[in-house]
Structures are given as C-alpha cells and as structure tokens.
Amino acid sequence: MKSIKNDARIKKCLHPKQEECDQKIIKAHAIQNNRILNKLGENGLVITMDGTSNMIFQGSQKKGRKIATTFTGFCKHHDKLLFQEIEDSEFIASQKQIFLFTYRTMAWHYHKKQEQLNAQTIRYKRMYEQGYDMSSSEDFRLFEKGLKLGIKDNENEKLIFDELLLDEIYDKVNYCIWELPYEVEFAVSMMHELEHDILGQAINNLETDVNLRKLYLNIFPADSKSFCIWSWLKENDDAYIDFSKQFMKLNINDRENYFNNNLPRWTDSIIISPRLWNRWGDGIQEALITHANFDILYRVMEEETSDYKYSYMDTPWNFFEKTI
Known part of the structure; x- marks a missing residue:
C-alpha cells in the first residue's frame, strides 16, 4: 500500500x-502552515485523521506540521x-x-x-x-x-x-460565516456533496444525480477568534442558501454538536491540536476513530427510518472544547 x-x-x-x-x-x-498549523502544533507536531489501520480503516496519525x-x-x-x-x-x-x-x-x-x-x-x-x-x-x-x-x-x-x-x-462564490470569540484547537478544509440539509430535505442523490452540487467548509483559528466558513458556487444557491440559514438558526450547542457528529463521517481532512487530543485520552480518541469508520452503518440506519433530519446526539469528544 x-x-x-x-x-x-x-x-x-x-x-x-x-x-x-x-x-x-x-x-x-x-x-496554512504559519497562520493555522503553527497555532495548533505542539513541538512542531499535529494530529491528523488521514491515517489508516489494517490498510482500509481510517485512523489518526501524528505528523510534523510542515508536512501535514x-x-x-x-x-x-x-x-x-x-x-x-x-x-x-x-x-x-x-x-x-x-x-x-x-x-x-x-x-x-x-x-x-x-x-x-x-x-x-x-x-x-x-x-x-x-x-x-x-x-x-x-x-x-x-x-x-x-x-x-x-x-x-x-x-x-x-x-x-x-x-x-x-x-x-x-463574487460568484457565496458563503456563510460563523465567527467564534476564541481560538479553536482544530482545523478543517473539506469539499463535500451534502446529501440532506438540516431539516432532512434532499440536496444531492449520490446514486442518480449527474452533476453533484459541492459544498466547501473551512474551519480555522485566527487571532483570538475562529472562523467556520461554508462556501459554494452561486449557481448552487438553490441548494445551499437554505442550508446555511438553517445552520445559523441553530443555537451554539447544536452547531457544535452538528459538527461533532458529522465531521468524522464526512472527511479525513481534520487537523487536531495535540493539546486537545491528549486531553481527550485513549477512550475518547478511540470513540472518535470508530465513529469515523461507521459512516456506512449510520447511513443504513438513516435509510431504514427515512429520517435525515438533524437531531442532537451527544458525543464524548468536542472539537470546540477549550484547553486553556
């Protein structure tokens, strides 16, 4: 491999x-290495979610920030x-x-x-x-x-x-920004074909749609604050303007929970500070990795119930947890 x-x-x-x-x-x-990974790194190292175990399963990996x-x-x-x-x-x-x-x-x-x-x-x-x-x-x-x-x-x-x-x-790229008043201990750079919005309405059908409408997500810490940026081509406004409004209507706990549940399922493009990773400990780390590998199980459960609407589901990890 x-x-x-x-x-x-x-x-x-x-x-x-x-x-x-x-x-x-x-x-x-x-x-960005100097502006973002430098903030997340500890002794020049960060935790990535793009590792593999047993050749096929997603896992975590410790990497130098200069190569992550x-x-x-x-x-x-x-x-x-x-x-x-x-x-x-x-x-x-x-x-x-x-x-x-x-x-x-x-x-x-x-x-x-x-x-x-x-x-x-x-x-x-x-x-x-x-x-x-x-x-x-x-x-x-x-x-x-x-x-x-x-x-x-x-x-x-x-x-x-x-x-x-x-x-x-x-200006042909539209966007929605959630600004947080502190520096988060993780970063994301993700492209995704969102299948359902927060209310459970279909956006993309991965089995039948010829042209899938792509959604982009960047989350990163900046100076004493953080930004979560949803973005998309304006030609896809019909799909993602409503979604972005639904997201911003969620209270803060639900926004965090929406990401805590979905980010591990959606992407391996997650960078985590060792400070946060070590604070979680082995049990929470393993739970997060397991969750990331169980997307197919969650999809089957959703298809069986035909229920794709977001609802709060607790997770032992919290990407938005403050370590200081």
Missing part, C-alpha cells in the same frame, strides 16, 4: 496559466502568487479571501481524487500481474466507476473556478 501510494503521486501545477509555471512543484499546504496537509498540486511561483492574500494578510472575510480559501480546498480535493484513481490503476495492474483480474469483480467495477464519475464532477467544478480566477470574478 505504501509503495502504491508513493508511485501514484502526481506532481503537477493546477493553476490554469500553465505557461507561467516555474516548473518547481512544491509541497503546498492545503491548510501538503500536496504536490502547485508550482512554487503560483502557490506564492495565488494565495498571498490569505497567507500574508489577516483574515478579514473579504470576497477575494473567501474565494481563495474555497479555491485551495477545491484544488486539494481535486488533486487527491486524481491520485486515488492513479493508485487504483496501479493496484489493478499489480494484482493482474499476480494472476488476479479485479475487473471480474462487480464491486471493483462499481468502485472504479464511482471514482471516474467523481473526477469528472471535479473537473467540471475546476473549469468553473479557473475561469472565475482568470477573470478575477470572486
């Missing part, structure tokens, strides 16, 4: 102006030029800053999906050389089909973002 992961790496700048690339592909940070959330998706020139306004300036929630946070999240997940398909192709070839024809497996064919459809969706999304970037049209 490690060999395949290394061989599947893609080093290519995702900026639309390829002719300007300096050809030096770097390990760009999807979550890195991806080889931009050349040095474009990484510096493109994201300068969010790397070197205080976050003031300008339209351009919101666009850049969203663009970087989109690019990171686009790149991850490309590498995932690359790894699947390598895996298929190596298994075939060992006498196993994975194409004879219906499960494999469905998984591969899903990957390719996801990449096609992402490519369409990236084309829209690239056009907006080149034309410097930043």
Whole structure:
C-alpha cells in the first residue's frame, strides 16, 4: 500500500496559466502552515485523521506540521502568487479571501481524487500481474466507476473556478460565516456533496444525480477568534442558501454538536491540536476513530427510518472544547 501510494503521486501545477509555471512543484499546504498549523502544533507536531489501520480503516496519525496537509498540486511561483492574500494578510472575510480559501480546498480535493484513481490503476495492474483480474469483480467495477464519475464532477467544478480566477470574478462564490470569540484547537478544509440539509430535505442523490452540487467548509483559528466558513458556487444557491440559514438558526450547542457528529463521517481532512487530543485520552480518541469508520452503518440506519433530519446526539469528544 505504501509503495502504491508513493508511485501514484502526481506532481503537477493546477493553476490554469500553465505557461507561467516555474516548473518547481512544491509541497503546498492545503491548510496554512504559519497562520493555522503553527497555532495548533505542539513541538512542531499535529494530529491528523488521514491515517489508516489494517490498510482500509481510517485512523489518526501524528505528523510534523510542515508536512501535514501538503500536496504536490502547485508550482512554487503560483502557490506564492495565488494565495498571498490569505497567507500574508489577516483574515478579514473579504470576497477575494473567501474565494481563495474555497479555491485551495477545491484544488486539494481535486488533486487527491486524481491520485486515488492513479493508485487504483496501479493496484489493478499489480494484482493482474499476480494472476488476479479485479475487473471480474462487480464491486471493483462499481468502485472504479464511482471514482471516474467523481473526477469528472471535479473537473467540471475546476473549469468553473479557473475561469472565475482568470477573470478575477470572486463574487460568484457565496458563503456563510460563523465567527467564534476564541481560538479553536482544530482545523478543517473539506469539499463535500451534502446529501440532506438540516431539516432532512434532499440536496444531492449520490446514486442518480449527474452533476453533484459541492459544498466547501473551512474551519480555522485566527487571532483570538475562529472562523467556520461554508462556501459554494452561486449557481448552487438553490441548494445551499437554505442550508446555511438553517445552520445559523441553530443555537451554539447544536452547531457544535452538528459538527461533532458529522465531521468524522464526512472527511479525513481534520487537523487536531495535540493539546486537545491528549486531553481527550485513549477512550475518547478511540470513540472518535470508530465513529469515523461507521459512516456506512449510520447511513443504513438513516435509510431504514427515512429520517435525515438533524437531531442532537451527544458525543464524548468536542472539537470546540477549550484547553486553556
């Protein structure tokens, strides 16, 4: 698995102006190193949720903050030029800053999906050389089909973002911001196809919809405060304006609880401070990891009851817990 992961790496700048690339592909940070990971780190280390156990299960991992959330998706020139306004300036929630946070999240997940398909192709070839024809497996064919459809969706999304970037049209990304009056001990950079809103109404059908409407989420600590930013392309306002209003109508405890329950199910793009992680202890850590791996069970339960409406469900972990 490690060999395949290394061989599947893609080093290519995702900026639309390829002719300007300096050809030096770097390990760009999807979550800012100096402004965000530096706050979360302890002795240069952070906890990530992108580890694996027994090759297939999601797990936690301790990483140096300088390598956490890195991806080889931009050349040095474009990484510096493109994201300068969010790397070197205080976050003031300008339209351009919101666009850049969203663009970087989109690019990171686009790149991850490309590498995932690359790894699947390598895996298929190596298994075939060992006498196993994975194409004879219906499960494999469905998984591969899903990957390719996801990449096609992402490519369409990236084309829209690239056009907006080149034309410097930043207000075609809509957003909703929840500002917290203290620095949280975690960060998230996530792209998601939300299936149901908070009231349980359908937004995306992952089995039948041709074009899935994507939602982006960035959560991070800043100077003496934190920001939770939902963002999406304005062409998807019909899906996500109502959702964002529903979210903001929740009281603070419910907003936190909504994230505590859903973030582990939705994404492995979560960075946690060792201060918070160690405060939880082994039992809570294991409970969180188990919850992250049980998404398929929760989905079956929801389908059986046809109840997708948010309701408070206690969790032993609280991402929003203060350690000081």
